[in-house]
Amino acid sequence: MQTEWIDTFLDLIESRSFNRTADRMGITQSTVSARVKALEDAVGARLFHRSRAGTEPTTEALRLAPHARILRQEWTLARRSVEKRGAVALTLRISIQNDLAHAQLGPLVGDLRKLLPQTAFYIEPDYSTQMCTDLTTGAQDFGVMFSPKAQAGLYFESVGVIPYRLISTHAQRLEEVEAERYVMAHFSPAFETAHRAALPDLSAAPVSAGQSSAVESLLREMGGSGYVMEPRAKTMVETGVFRWVTDAPILEQPVYAAMHERNRTQRAFRQMVQLVRKRLSA
Known part of the structure; x- marks a missing residue:
């Protein structure tokens, strides 16, 4: 699992917009979609519903979110642990x-x-x-x-x-x-x-x-x-x-x-x- 998938997923949970997440992360909307699809394939569940009214996380996405935050923090701490001191x-x-x-x-x-x-x-x-x-x-x-x-x-x-x-x-x-x-x-x-x-x-x-x-x-x-x-x-x-x-x-x-x-x-x-x-x- 790539950390970019987690970062994109968590931003989308907050923004509720593929366009807004793309703008905030400096990537294209198609990249956002590709990362979300890859994460959905990895966890085996649909994570967002898209409609004219906007983007809404599924129940599975809301359950995944706290674990995703822990994963992101653990990865940041892991990278820092091997920095030269x-x-x-x-x-x-x-x-x-x-x-x-x-x-x-x-x-x-x-x-x-x-x-x-x-x-x-x-x-x-x-x-x-x-x-x-x-x-x-x-x-x-x-x-x-x-x-x-x-x-x-x-x-x-x-x-x-x-x-x-x-x-x-x-x-x-x-x-x-x-x-x-x-x-x-x-x-x-x-x-x-x-x-x-x-x-x-x-x-x-x-x-x-x-x-x-x-x-x-x-x-x-x-x-x-x-x-x-x-x-x-x-x-x-x-x-x-x-x-x-x-x-x-x-x-x-x-x-x-x-x-x-x-x-x-x-x-x-x-x-x-x-x-x-x-x-x-x-």
């Missing part, structure tokens, strides 16, 4: 939310190297959705993220919160914040929900950004008001250009550690969870 005993691939990388990446890696001195680390800043996908496939081992996405085999644990503060070049109170000069932050669905509940009149701002560093850059260039991660906000206020919006609520972004279920009880992973929790509370 030099003198180190283990390589761990760790992803961290983009918005946390600026402040936390250096200290976190330093802590990890002290904790696991015989381990090599591959670190990649990313977004939560991609991190969850990579953890599911085995491409990543451990993630620190804002938005857990429930997927078969993944385990999430709360490790802390990140406070965001509202700062401005012109306003010291909420009533002075100008909506047309407001930069709306879209750090995560949870943050957006909290923002809309607390500040509904500012949630439809004409400019928005998905990272604290991007909000900071926009405010430095254009002026105005926006939420920035608290340590960076403090630094910006200390320049004298920005000021605290004193009556604005502090909005907190939950942070989660993520890993595959198989790793949740392993000592090294438990130590990493505790390390991240300690680092975020420092």
Whole structure:
């Protein structure tokens, strides 16, 4: 059985479209059909029904899907197990939310190297959705993220919160914040929900950004008001250009550690969870 068959099958389970899967995988629709047919021959069952309404997996396909995910992850782990590592005993691939990388990446890696001195680390800043996908496939081992996405085999644990503060070049109170000069932050669905509940009149701002560093850059260039991660906000206020919006609520972004279920009880992973929790509370 070829791994391409499994990858195509799992993408088709999600996309429910031969055309969409072909586009996402960068292959032709006929190749998608050929791979599905080969997998159907191998397992001895029809896996999809195609009609004008779309593509629907059969009962057999839904039963096969969890096993296919395990096969894909095992193959990824098997390939990684034979990679050249030099003198180190283990390589761990760790992803961290983009918005946390600026402040936390250096200290976190330093802590990890002290904790696991015989381990090599591959670190990649990313977004939560991609991190969850990579953890599911085995491409990543451990993630620190804002938005857990429930997927078969993944385990999430709360490790802390990140406070965001509202700062401005012109306003010291909420009533002075100008909506047309407001930069709306879209750090995560949870943050957006909290923002809309607390500040509904500012949630439809004409400019928005998905990272604290991007909000900071926009405010430095254009002026105005926006939420920035608290340590960076403090630094910006200390320049004298920005000021605290004193009556604005502090909005907190939950942070989660993520890993595959198989790793949740392993000592090294438990130590990493505790390390991240300690680092975020420092």
